[in-house]
Amino acid sequence: MxxxxxxxxxxxxxxxxxxxxxxxxxxxxxxxDKYPPFNIERRGQDAYRITLAVAGFKPGDIDITAQANLLIVKGSKPDDTPEGEYLHVGIAQRGFERRFELADYVRVDGADLADGLLVIDLVREVPEAMKPKKIAVGGNKLTVVENGPDENTAAA
The missing domain is CATH 1.10.1200 (Non-ribosomal Peptide Synthetase Peptidyl Carrier Protein; Chain A)
Incomplete structure (x- = not known):
């Protein structure tokens, strides 16, 4: 290990x-456990997408919970008794739980299930108070320029 x-x-x-x-x-x-397989994709500066392969699950079988810095995706299959006798079972029929740690200010923007893929869109929204601001020095009063840092501003 x-x-x-x-x-x-x-x-x-x-x-x-x-x-x-x-x-x-x-x-x-x-x-x-590696089930279900998933992808994490960066779709822009502050946009992400998680795609889980959940073939056989219906929207009602999936529960998505977002809390502070944690996204939990659970899938539970109802106990259906098959009408025939299976000679081979290669398609997973079990429930799952996947946990994703989220960075600060990341929230779920939406979720969709189509063609056996659960797509969860995430977006990072940093509050205005936390965004960088350029501070202009001059006189006794502090002037804040809202454009943010430029290439001439030294990072703190």
């Missing part, structure tokens, strides 16, 4: 405990 040692970083980086804990926990969680 590969384990990454974050102790050198923990000594010098203040306030990143949650990030290090998420990385360590993700390594443990991803070693388990």
């Amino acid at each position: 590969n384990r990454i040692d974050f102790s050198p970083y923990r000594r010098t980086m203040v306030g990143f405990d949650r990030l290090f804990d998420m990385i360590e926990n993700q390594g443990r969680a991803s070693a388990g």
